[in-house]
Amino acid sequence: MAERWVSRCSTHPTQSLGTQPRAERLRQNNKQETTMQHATQVELLKRTLALIEQGQTDCAPAPSALPVDVYLDAERYRREREEILRREPVLVARSSEIAAGHFLTRELLAPLLLSRDEQGRLRGFLNVCKHRGTQLVGEASGKNRVFVCPYHAWAYNPDGQLRGIPHGYGFEGIDRACLNLTEVPVAERFGAVWVRLSPGPALDLEAFFGPEILADFDSFGLDEHVIFDPRDIRRPVNWKLTIDTFLENYHVQKAHQATIDHLFWPNLGLFERFGRHIRNYYVKRNLRDILDQPESAWNLRRHGNLLYFLWPNTLVLVEPDHIDFSSVYPDGPLATRVLGHTLLSEQPASDKARRYFEKNNEILYSALEEDFALAARVQTGIQAGASDRLWHGRFEPALKWFHQSLDEALGDKRVIE
Template sequence: MRHATQVELLKRTLALVERGVSDCVEAPSSLPVDAYLDEQRHRRERDEILRCEPLLVARSSEIAAGHFITRDLLAPLLLTRDGQGRLRGFLNVCKHRGTQLVGEPAGANRVFVCPYHAWAYNPDGQLRGIPHGYGFEGVDRACLNLTEVPVAERFGAVWARHSPGPALDMDAFFGEQILADFESFALDDHVVFDPRDIRRPVNWKLTIDTFLENYHVAKAHQATIDHLFWPNLGLFERFGRHIRNYYVKRNLRDVLEQPEDQWDLRRHGNLLYFLWPNTLVLVEPDHIDFSSVFPDGPLATRVLGHTLLAEEPATDKARRYFEKNNEILYSALEEDFAMAARVQAGIRAGAADRLWHGRFEQALRWFHQGLDEALGDRRVEVLEG
């Protein structure tokens, strides 16, 4: 992050400490509980938002030239990179009878042969051959090529839309501020450490909610991370539908003993980015954690997580250090999952028809307002004074 931005954010945070309050919006807001329970709402979020936006589906380093990977997320994807480095994305579905074409998670490019009737496709998605092709005379072969989906690479990651559509404009998608922040992290050169694939029986939005406020840390994370953070203190900013939070550590006042040109935002708090519509990026002092949250059904979540390091750990001691960091992170996440399950059980009990967001839980409001805006809905209600 630009140093001038770091200084600005630290000064704003110090001012909050002096006043003894967190960053706040003008009024509380509320959300109906059926936003988490309604199956029609779930289908609309999946089909009208998640399948239509650029989603992080892989690191670029996972797909070498001349190789492919598959991903089975909101739709089955086949991602191929040719010998010249061009990346392409397809729905991993044979056009004959809808069979999943490639079953392996990764490998060298080849002619992909459907396991059902042996239709064959080139890595560029073009139909190569049909056994007993005379049975399909009169069918336009162009409509039998694999269905292509737009893909793009940014910040060392592969972003894909899960349905056909125009080319992805990642500059417009991220916007100026998010681009500036992430370009400063130099993620293209980072390496992947400790990838995770986690499934839990809670609504996907409850999973994201737990990241977007630090009000719960003092109670819910007493055993793991509470000792690190200033109670319920943070900065919250929205850039389009993306969100940047800064959760302040208890060592914040140490900056006052340093000259401004040495101030380091990452030493005194964690940056938490929500990248619309489902990716969370936790920026810690010496590594960055990514979590992409996918619905695995109306009341289930799948989280694909990985840590990025500036370089491979050079020693066993360095590896143990990052393993310990991730042990703390994922222990806290399990605490969040347990709490989300209790929330889900509570709202299904019908005790109330609405949930409340405090003035310092504004990132929750923004996330759910973004969903409302994308669906042409209005479920979030702001309390009027």
């Protein structure tokens, strides 16, 4: 078995999803490959080689099953939205999108207004006037100013404080402090803005992510990366089906044979859980190249893609020379919205470099569309009532972990077997 698996590997140059001239690739590798601690890389690559010798991928002790109702039930959707996605830290923007003295709005599971003062302090508010509940700021971004409600002209400072009420005598007796904008907790880490989309205590991102995730992401040096090719995608599938497609590579050989299958070793990967966060490693067919290299030269990113699931809804794909973020939000009980962007260590220095990254993203998003099409077929299938459950193979443990975490966060009796 092991010999047969090894023979399926072919030697490829270091590559992302697309192709790139060697000189350009080496130049960018030197500038852009910021990766995890080398000892961790060596450990993971040794574990991967051991799996090849065993002739199988990382596996859970047993298969599991999940009731189809978790994808279809409207009350389940409401609870996931209100009790998880609006109560946990979610990624809403890159820090670089909000300069000092500027604001940014987002319409996610709640209307959000982010404002950074001249000293660099960032604050978050629900973008809702306290008078009659009107969305306060309509623009996507701009310089800070007095924000005036378009309905009755109530005015707010960028720090959320109520500034003025026309004909204020009509509201005498109301504590003005109750009329300030509703503040929500906000914090910045990994060059990103994380927000709790409802009022609550300050965010403790150190505790939220934990030491393993912090170590990996701090090593990527994301604070200075730049945004490339942001996307806003909406498709008519349940949000969890979208996440499911990222958490296993069992489907790649069949579902992605026209796009990315040629890059990856069939159904071979590592799966690890850190609290409710997950780290997967999907192995490329060029893995055997490291057998001719000293351990000191091993580079995990050249021989596979790291895929992180950051609880509760962000997926991070770490490729050799760039990193792709996708935050998955429900857009209704049977609809999903994906906010995606690519991070580069610097803006492309030439048209050739830009075309290279555009080609990579073309392949990535083509594969995602293949996943969306299959998720839609799954949704149609489970709505037909053919079965009351879906199955997870032993080599799909991350699917079980994701759905277990949802159940635990909702305080539900385990619905996954």
